[in-house]
Amino acid sequence: MGTGEAENGAGPGPPGTPDQGRPGSLWAPLRRRLFRALWIAQLVANTGTWMQIVGAQWLMGDLGGGAFSIALVQTATTLPVFLLVVPAGALGDILDRRHLLLVSQVITFTGAAALAALTATGVTTQALLLGLSALMAVGQAFSTPAFQAIQPELVGREEIPQAALLNGANGNLARAVGPALGGVLIALSGPAATFALNAASFLGVIAVLFAWRRPPDHRPLGAEYIHDAIRAGARYVRSAPSFGAVLACTVTFAFFASGMWALLPALARGPLGLGAGGYGTLLGAVGLGAIAGAFTLPRFGGRLGRNTIVASATVSYAVMMAVIGTAGNLAVVIAALFLSGMTWIAVLSTLGASSLLLLPEWTRARALAYYQLAFMGGQAIGALVWGALAGRAGLAVAFLLPAAVLVLSTPIGLRRVPLPTAHLDMRQARHFPEPPSDLASHEGPVLIVIEWCVPPENAAAFAAAMRPVGQARRRTGATMWGLFRDMEDPNVFVETFTVATAYEHLRQHFERGTIRDRELQDRALALVSPGTRPHVRHLIWSYAALPGPGAEGPELRSIASLLRPR
Structure with a gap:
C-alpha cells in the first residue's frame, strides 16, 4: 500500500475555470460567476438572518424573558448545529452537496415562515420562539459544512484565503445592515416583519443552487454508508495534528468570545437604555468593523504569520470586550464594537482559510463539520455559561471574566498548539x-x-x-x-x-x-x-x-x- 509512484489529481481550481485576478487581490473570487451569484444570494439571506436574530431576541424580551432567556435564543440557534453538524458533514461527503444544500435551505425557509405566521397572529410563546429558532438551526447544521466544502469548487486554490475573507465580510456586511433594518422593522411593524423577510431571503439562495449544474461526483467505489463516513471523519480528525491545532484555537476563542454576542441585547436594554433601533446600531458597528477588517487584513496577512494574526486579534478582541462591558458610555461602546468586529473577522477568517487549505476533497465536509462543532459548540455553551454568570454576578463580571481568560490563555495556547504555517498540498x-x-x-x-x-x-x-x-x-x-x-x-x-x-x-x-x-x-x-x-x-x-x-x-x-x- 502506497510505496510506489503517484498520480496527481485535478488542479486547484474548478475544471475549465481559468485563474482570474491577482492571487493577492481581495476581489479575485468575485470575478468567478458562480461564486459571485452565490455570494450575493447569501448576502441577502444573511441580512435576513440578522434581522431574524434581532427580532427573536427582542421578542423574547417582549414575552417577559430576562438576560438568561435572551441568551437562550443564541443557544437555540447554535445548539442544534452542535448536535447535528457531524452527521451533516458526513452527508456532505457522500451525497451530492448541491442537493443537500437545497434541502437545508427549504428547512430553514419553513422555520422562518412558520415563526412569521405565528408571531403575526399573536400566538408565539417563549417555547415556540426557541423551538422554531432551533428548527432553522437544523437547516443551518446541514448547510454549513457543505457550503464551506464547495468553496474550492468555486474558486482557485490560491484564492481560498480571499474567498474566506469575502465570505466573512458577507456575513458581517449583513450584520451591519440586518440589525439596523431589523430595528426599524420592529419599530414600524413588530418582530413578525423581520421573520417574514428572513423567510423570503432564502429564495435567492435556493434559486442559485437550483440553477447550478454541478458536475456529478466521481466515486469509483460508490458512496459510503453514513455510519462508516462518520467514523472515517472522526478518524481523520484524530490523526491530523495540523487540523487539530485549528480546532483547539477555534473552540477556545468561540467559548470566551461568545459572551459579547449573547449579552449585548441585555446590555442594550439595561445599562445603555436603548431601544430596538439602538440595539441594531450596536450590531451594525460590529458589522462595519468586520468589513473594515476584511479590507485591512490582506495588506498585513502576507507579512504576519497566522499565529501572530490570531494571537494579536484575540487579545485585542478581549480588551474590547472588557471596554464594552464596563464603559457605560454609548460612544465608547460603539467604538469598541467597531474594533471588536475587525478582530473578530481577523481570527475567524484566518482559522477558516487554514481549515480549507488543510483538508482533502474526500473528507472536506465531514472534517469541516468538526470545525463548526468547535465553533458552534463553543458559542452555545459559552452563551449559556456567560448568561448564567450575568444573572448571578451582573453584566460587568460576565464581560470581564472571559476577556481576562482570553488575554491570559492566548499566548500560552498558541505556543503549545501553534497553527500550521507550511503549505500542504492536499490534492488527490x-x-x-x-x-x-x-x-x-x-x-x-x-x-x-x-x-x-x-x-x-x-x-x-x-x-x-x-x-x-x-x-x-x-x-x-x-x-x-x-x-x-x-x-x-x-x-x-x-x-x-x-x-x-x-x-x-x-x-x-x-x-x-x-x-x-x-x-x-x-x-x-x-x-x-x-x-x-x-x-x-x-x-x-x-x-x-x-x-x-x-x-x-x-x-x-x-x-x-x-x-x-x-
Whole structure:
C-alpha cells in the first residue's frame, strides 16, 4: 500500500475555470460567476438572518424573558448545529452537496415562515420562539459544512484565503445592515416583519443552487454508508495534528468570545437604555468593523504569520470586550464594537482559510463539520455559561471574566498548539503498486505488512520519518498502525496496519491519498538501502466469510470494474 509512484489529481481550481485576478487581490473570487451569484444570494439571506436574530431576541424580551432567556435564543440557534453538524458533514461527503444544500435551505425557509405566521397572529410563546429558532438551526447544521466544502469548487486554490475573507465580510456586511433594518422593522411593524423577510431571503439562495449544474461526483467505489463516513471523519480528525491545532484555537476563542454576542441585547436594554433601533446600531458597528477588517487584513496577512494574526486579534478582541462591558458610555461602546468586529473577522477568517487549505476533497465536509462543532459548540455553551454568570454576578463580571481568560490563555495556547504555517498540498494522489486483484472479493479486516530495508546509520531518522506516515495511514482508514524492527536482522523494519474492510483499504488506494501523504512517504523512501524497494503483503482475516463457488454479487467484481466510471 502506497510505496510506489503517484498520480496527481485535478488542479486547484474548478475544471475549465481559468485563474482570474491577482492571487493577492481581495476581489479575485468575485470575478468567478458562480461564486459571485452565490455570494450575493447569501448576502441577502444573511441580512435576513440578522434581522431574524434581532427580532427573536427582542421578542423574547417582549414575552417577559430576562438576560438568561435572551441568551437562550443564541443557544437555540447554535445548539442544534452542535448536535447535528457531524452527521451533516458526513452527508456532505457522500451525497451530492448541491442537493443537500437545497434541502437545508427549504428547512430553514419553513422555520422562518412558520415563526412569521405565528408571531403575526399573536400566538408565539417563549417555547415556540426557541423551538422554531432551533428548527432553522437544523437547516443551518446541514448547510454549513457543505457550503464551506464547495468553496474550492468555486474558486482557485490560491484564492481560498480571499474567498474566506469575502465570505466573512458577507456575513458581517449583513450584520451591519440586518440589525439596523431589523430595528426599524420592529419599530414600524413588530418582530413578525423581520421573520417574514428572513423567510423570503432564502429564495435567492435556493434559486442559485437550483440553477447550478454541478458536475456529478466521481466515486469509483460508490458512496459510503453514513455510519462508516462518520467514523472515517472522526478518524481523520484524530490523526491530523495540523487540523487539530485549528480546532483547539477555534473552540477556545468561540467559548470566551461568545459572551459579547449573547449579552449585548441585555446590555442594550439595561445599562445603555436603548431601544430596538439602538440595539441594531450596536450590531451594525460590529458589522462595519468586520468589513473594515476584511479590507485591512490582506495588506498585513502576507507579512504576519497566522499565529501572530490570531494571537494579536484575540487579545485585542478581549480588551474590547472588557471596554464594552464596563464603559457605560454609548460612544465608547460603539467604538469598541467597531474594533471588536475587525478582530473578530481577523481570527475567524484566518482559522477558516487554514481549515480549507488543510483538508482533502474526500473528507472536506465531514472534517469541516468538526470545525463548526468547535465553533458552534463553543458559542452555545459559552452563551449559556456567560448568561448564567450575568444573572448571578451582573453584566460587568460576565464581560470581564472571559476577556481576562482570553488575554491570559492566548499566548500560552498558541505556543503549545501553534497553527500550521507550511503549505500542504492536499490534492488527490493515487499510490501504486496495485492491490491484489481479488481483494474486492473479501470483506476483512485486512492486515497490510510492508518490509523496509534500512541501513543501520539511517535507522533513527527512518523511525522518525515513519511517524507522520503512520498518521497518514490512520487518516485514510487504518484502525491500528505499528512499526517494528527485526531482532535478527536490524536492517529490516516491518510496518503493519489494519483496515476494517477490504473496501476501506481500496479507498486508501484509489480515493483518499494526497500529494502530502506521498511527500511524507518519499522522506522515508529516501532512507532505505540503495536498490531496494519496500515489499508489500496483504493478509485477510482468516475467519472472514469467503464467497462460495458460483457466488454472484458486487463483492466478486474485479478492482478494474469497480474503478470504471459510472
